[in-house]
Amino acid sequence: xxxxxxxxxxxxxxxxxxxxxxxxxxxxxxxxxxxxxxxxxxxxxxxxxxxxxxxxxxxxxxxxxxxxxxxxxxxxxxxxxxxxxxxxxxxxxxxxxxxxxxxxxxxxxxxxxxxxxxxxxxxxxxxxxxxxxxxxxxxxxxxxxxxxxxxxxxxxxxxxxxxxxxxxxxxxxxxxxxxxxxxxxxxxxxxxxxxxxxxxxxxxxxxxxxxxxxxxxxxxxxxxxxxxxxxxxxxxxxxxxxxxxxxxxxxxxxxxxxxxxxxxxxxxxxxxxxxxxxxxxxxxxxxxxxxxxxxxxxxxxxxxxxxxxxxxxxxxxx
Numbered sequence: 001x002x003x004x005x006x007x008x009x010x011x012x013x014x015x016x017x018x019x020x021x022x023x024x025x026x027x028x029x030x031x032x033x034x035x036x037x038x039x040x041x042x043x044x045x046x047x048x049x050x051x052x053x054x055x056x057x058x059x060x061x062x063x064x065x066x067x068x069x070x071x072x073x074x075x076x077x078x079x080x081x082x083x084x085x086x087x088x089x090x091x092x093x094x095x096x097x098x099x100x101x102x103x104x105x106x107x108x109x110x111x112x113x114x115x116x117x118x119x120x121x122x123x124x125x126x127x128x129x130x131x132x133x134x135x136x137x138x139x140x141x142x143x144x145x146x147x148x149x150x151x152x153x154x155x156x157x158x159x160x161x162x163x164x165x166x167x168x169x170x171x172x173x174x175x176x177x178x179x180x181x182x183x184x185x186x187x188x189x190x191x192x193x194x195x196x197x198x199x200x201x202x203x204x205x206x207x208x209x210x211x212x213x214x215x216x217x218x219x220x221x222x223x224x225x226x227x228x229x230x231x232x233x234x235x236x237x238x239x240x241x242x243x244x245x246x247x248x249x250x251x252x253x254x255x256x257x258x259x260x261x262x263x264x265x266x267x268x269x270x271x272x273x274x275x276x277x278x279x280x281x282x283x284x285x286x287x288x289x290x291x292x293x294x295x296x297x298x299x300x301x302x303x304x305x306x307x308x309x310x311x312x313x314x315x316x317x318x
Contacts, residue, residue, distance in 0.1 A: 059095035080240040089266040089307035094195035120222035147206040194239035204241035246274040253278035267304030
C-alpha cells in the first residue's frame with residue numbers, strides 16, 4: 001500500500017513544477033532525419049556481423065513474445081509513476097546500439113548468477129574505490145545524504161581533480177569515473193537488460209530502496225551491485241528510477257515536462273547527467289526569454305530519434 005501511495009504522489013508531482021508552471025515538450029522528433037550514430041556503435045555492430053535493423057528486430061521480438069517481461073515493465077512503470085513506453089524506449093535503444101538482446105529473458109537471469117559469484121570489487125591501480133573517495137578532494141561531498149547527490153558530487157570531483165591528471169604520484173586516465181573505477185571487466189562495459197553501469201545503480205539506490213523496497217547498494221560490495229544490474233527483476237527498477245529522475249530534473253530545473261516524449265527520456269538515459277543538461281537548457285532559455293526569443297526544446301540524439309521514429313511499434317506492445 002505504501003509503495004502504491006508513493007507512486008500516486010510521484011505521478012501527481014510530475015504535472016507541477018516548482019513554480020507551478022511547466023511547458024509540455026511536444027511528441028515526436030525535432031530532427032527531420034536521424035542524427036549521426038557514433039563510430040563506436042557502428043564498429044561494435046559490424047564486429048558482431050549484425051546491423052542496427054537486425055538488433056532492433058531482436059529486442060522487439062523479445063518484448064513481443066515475453067508477456068511476463070511486459071508485465072514486469074508495466075508494474076515497474078506504475079511504481080515509479082511513468083509511462084511504460086519510457087522503459088521500453090531505453091531497452092530498445094540500448095539493445096539496438098549497444099548489445100544484442102538475448103533470445104530469452106531467462107538468459108539474463110543465468111548471466112546474473114554468473115556475475116554475482118565472481119568476487120568483484122571496484123578499484124583502480126590497486127586502490128579500492130572506498131579508499132579513493134575518502135581522499136581529501138572528496139571532503140566537500142560528505143555533506144550530501146542522498147545517493148544521487150553524493151555520487152554526482154564524487155563524479156564532479158573526479159572530472160575536476162583526477163581525470164587525466166597525476167595526483168600524489170598516481171596517473172589517472174582521461175576517461176569517465178564509471179569506466180575507470182566501476183567496470184572491472186573492461187572500460188565502457190554496461191550490463192544486463194537495462195545495460196546499466198554500476199555507478200548509475202549506486203546513484204539511484206535510494207529511490208529504488210524507497211519505491212521498490214530493494215536494499216540499498218554499497219560501493220563496498222561489488223557482487224551485490226552486479227546482482228542488481230544483471231537481474232531483470234531488479235534492474236528494471238533502476239532503469240525506471242533513472243528515467244523518473246530525468247523527468248523530475250527537467251520539470252524542476254528547466255520547467256519542461258518531457259514525460260510525453262520517450263525519445264527525450266531515452267536520449268537522457270543514453271547520455272546521462274540530466275541535471276546538468278537541464279541547467280544548461282534552463283540558462284539558455286532564460287537568456288532567450290530576456291531577448292524576446294522563443295524557448296528551446298530538448299532535442300533527441302540518434303538513440304532517442306529511433307525510439308520516437310518507431311513509436312507505433314513500441315506502443316503496440318501495450
